[in-house]
Structure formats: structure tokens, C-alpha cells
Amino acid sequence: MQDLKPTNGFEEVFRKVQTLTDTPMHYCPGCGHGVVHRLLMEVVDEMKIQDKTVGVAPVGCSVFAYHYMNIDMQEAAHGRATAVATGIKRVLPDRYVFTYQGDGDLAAIGTNETIHTVNRGENILIVFINNGVYGMTGGQMAPTTLAGMKTTTSPFGRDIATMGHPLKITELVAQLPGAYYVTRHAVHTPTAVRKLKKAFRIAFEFQEMKKGTCFVEVVSNCPSGWKMTPQESNKWMEQNMFPYYPLGDLKVPKVRMN
Amino acid sequence: MIRGTVLIAQEVCKGCELCIAACPQECLGLSEQLNIKGYRYVRLIRETCTGCINCALVCPDAAITVFREPKGAAKKTLVVQPAT
Ligand SMILES: Cc1ncc(C[n+]2csc(CCOP(=O)(O)OP(=O)(O)O)c2C)c(N)n1
Numbered sequence: 249m250q251d252l253k254p255t256n257g258f259e260e261v262f263r264k265v266q267t268l269t270d271t272p273m274h275y276c277p278g279c280g281h282g283v284v285h286r287l288l289m290e291v292v293d294e295m296k297i298q299d300k301t302v303g304v305a306p307v308g309c310s311v312f313a314y315h316y317m318n319i320d321m322q323e324a325a326h327g328r329a330t331a332v333a334t335g336i337k338r339v340l341p342d343r344y345v346f347t348y349q350g351d352g353d354l355a356a357i358g359t360n361e362t363i364h365t366v367n368r369g370e371n372i373l374i375v376f377i378n379n380g381v382y383g384m385t386g387g388q389m390a391p392t393t394l395a396g397m398k399t400t401t402s403p404f405g406r407d408i409a410t411m412g413h414p415l416k417i418t419e420l421v422a423q424l425p426g427a428y429y430v431t432r433h434a435v436h437t438p439t440a441v442r443k444l445k446k447a448f449r450i451a452f453e454f455q456e457m458k459k460g461t462c463f464v465e466v467v468s469n470c471p472s473g474w475k476m477t478p479q480e481s482n483k484w485m486e487q488n489m490f491p492y493y494p495l496g497d498l499k500v501p502k503v504r505m506n
Numbered sequence: 507m508i509r510g511t512v513l514i515a516q517e518v519c520k521g522c523e524l525c526i527a528a529c530p531q532e533c534l535g536l537s538e539q540l541n542i543k544g545y546r547y548v549r550l551i552r553e554t555c556t557g558c559i560n561c562a563l564v565c566p567d568a569a570i571t572v573f574r575e576p577k578g579a580a581k582k583t584l585v586v587q588p589a590t
Pocket residue numbers: 307308309310326349350351352353354357377379381382383384385390470
């Protein structure tokens with residue numbers, strides 16, 4: 249059977265946006281990174297801000313994000329994305345600036361930059377992909393790894409007594425006065441995907457209004473690092489990640505836009 | 507019921523099966539053949555698609571384009587041509 253395209257009055261209701269490049273993404277099958285990339289770029293496309301948006305890519309699996317997002321991008325050293333974004337936003341205040349960072353990047357080596365950037369209330373969007381492991385380097389333990397979770401560097405499971413508690417960095421930054429909008433989402437179902445897209449849209453609109461730092465966490469999967477099929481990883485995420493990292497808004501401004 | 511259909515970029519698909527799980531009409535399935543990357547790719551296996559776009563929303567590789575019959579339009583025969 250060949251792939252068939254309808255020609256008789258059927259309307260196209262969904263297609264890949266042009267703000268994503270045609271470069272095939274290198275991510276593992278079923279990895280949440282691809283969905284988050286697409287949603288960000290759908291919002292950029294909808295708001296018609298392609299030539300006014302600057303993304304900052306991290307070190308981690310999404311290090312090549314600049315190949316996939318058809319906008320101006322800057323690569324940052326490991327953990328330094330929010331510092332780089334601060335510089336970009338201050339020099340080019342009319343640009344929409346966002347960082348895209350994993351939990352190893354944002355919550356381990358980059359904790360310092362993350363906290364101080366939010367504390368200064370830099371007018372940027374921080375997108376935080378929390379998959380509980382260092383995906384790129386082979387599934388090592390991250391600060392966000394759950395208690396008891398097995399990784400290559402915690403082969404008997406994360407032991408709280410010696411390895412500390414999983415870091416709820418999103419709860420932490422929500423306390424800071426510079427944080428304007430802090431929310432946690434996922435991309436494992438169509439409903440979750442729609443909600444995350446709305447959150448990105450709101451965050452970009454707040455940036456336009458110069459409100460301060462918006463921080464959007466996406467609890468995501470890493471099928472390869474977790475050694476599961478994509479479907480198993482989503483189920484595991486629902487059962488184990490969501491109770492510890494509950495989805496929903498952590499800080500919403502009083503005046504909500506619809 | 508509104509009718510729809512999907513077009514899947516075979517060489518982009520990685521066979522993760524997330525779209526199969528998201529489809530309420532159970533109209534997607536994996537191919538027997540492998541694509542250029544070595545993955546079994548997703549195909550339309552049943553004509554029950556309503557064009558709800560659920561599959562496209564969860565696809566990490568933006569491999570799916572969705573089409574839908576316009577609302578209220580006189581029922582048309584679905585005419586298809588091979589995708590390029
Ligand atoms: C200064 C420095 N230290 C360590 C590394 C090794 N390293 C590369 S990616 C990474 C962690 C990535 O994990 P995460 O941010 O969670 O992203 P993911 O790959 O899971 O998407 C580390 C420690 C590095 N590249 N540079």
C-alpha cells in the first residue's frame with residue numbers, strides 16, 4: 249500500500265510548521281524532546297515572531313536544537329544557557345528569548361545560573377525538560393532522579409541517605425520574586441500537548457509585556473536512558489514521576505489572560 | 507461521522523508507536539517493511555480516521571499531516587493520489 253494524499257475537498261488540518269526545519273531529529277524514537285520543539289515552534293509560528301525569537305540551546309540531548317528550530321539560536325556551554333540568554337535579552341530587548349535545557353543542564357551544573365537568572369527576574373522564558381536522567385551521556389543519575397530509581401550511576405536505585413533527595417527545582421524557583429509564571433506540564437497525551445502549547449503561548453505573551461521570568465517545566469521521558477519502550481516510558485512516567493512532580497501551575501499572576 | 511485521513515512521512519517516522527496509542531479509532535499500525543532508517547513505520551490500516559489530529563499532536567518527529575472533510579459539506583467520495 250502506498251501513502252495516499254486526499255485530493256477531493258479534504259482540508260488539511262494539521263501539518264508540520266515551517267518554523268521547524270526539515271532536518272530529521274536525532275532523538276531516540278518516542279523521546280519527548282521532539283514534541284516540545286514542535287510546540288515551541290508552533291507558538292512562534294502562530295505569533296509570527298520567527299524573525300524576533302532567539303533560542304539558547306543547552307548541552308544535553310537537545311544540544312542540536314539549533315538544527316531543528318528555524319529561528320536564531322545560540323549554543324551555550326553546559327548549564328550556562330540562562331546566563332547567555334540574559335546577555336542576549338539585555339542587548340536585544342525587543343527579541344523573544346528562551347532557553348531550552350535538560351535537568352542535567354539546568355538543575356545540576358547550571359543550578360547557580362538558573363536561580364540567579366530567575367531571582368533577577370530576567371525577562372526570558374526558561375523551558376526545562378525533566379526526564380530524570382542525563383540522557384545524552386548514557387542515562388546517569390541527575391539531581392531530579394527519583395528515589396530508588398536505577399540509573400547507570402545508581403545501579404541499586406537512588407539512595408536518599410547518600411545521594412540526597414530528588415531536586416524540585418521548579419518549586420524552588422517559584423519562590424523567587426523574579427519568577428512571574430511557573431508551571432509544569434507533560435507531552436504524553438494529546439490533552440497534555442495542547443495544555444503545554446497554551447502555556448508557551450502565555451509565557452511568550454508575558455515576555456512581550458516585560459513581566460519577568462517565565463519557567464515552564466516539562467516532565468518528559470527518556471526511553472533509552474530508562475531502558476523502556478516509548479509507551480512503557482510514558483506509563484512509568486505517569487505512575488512514578490507525576491506523583492513527585494505533579495502537573496499544574498505553581499505560580500500564576502493575578503491577571504490571567506484567556 | 508466526520509471523515510479524515512493522514513499522510514505519514516515514512517522516512518521520518520521512527521516507529522515509536524505513540525501515535526498508535528493516541529488514536530481513538532485504532533486506525534494506525536506498523537508496516538512490515540523497514541524505512542531507510544531501519545524502523546517499521548506507521549501506516550493507515552483502517553478507513554476509520556476522523557481527522558482528530560491526536561496522532562499528530564503526540565508525534566515527536568512531526569511526521570504526520572492530517573486532513574479532514576469540511577463540516578457540513580456534501581458527502582464527497584474520498585479521492586486519493588500517491589503522495590510525492
Ligand atoms: C562542562 C561539562 N560537563 C559535563 C559534560 C558532560 N555532559 C554532557 S550532556 C550532560 C547531561 C545532560 O543531561 P540533561 O541536561 O538532563 O539532558 P538530556 O540529555 O537528558 O536531554 C553531561 C553531564 C559536558 N558536556 N560539559
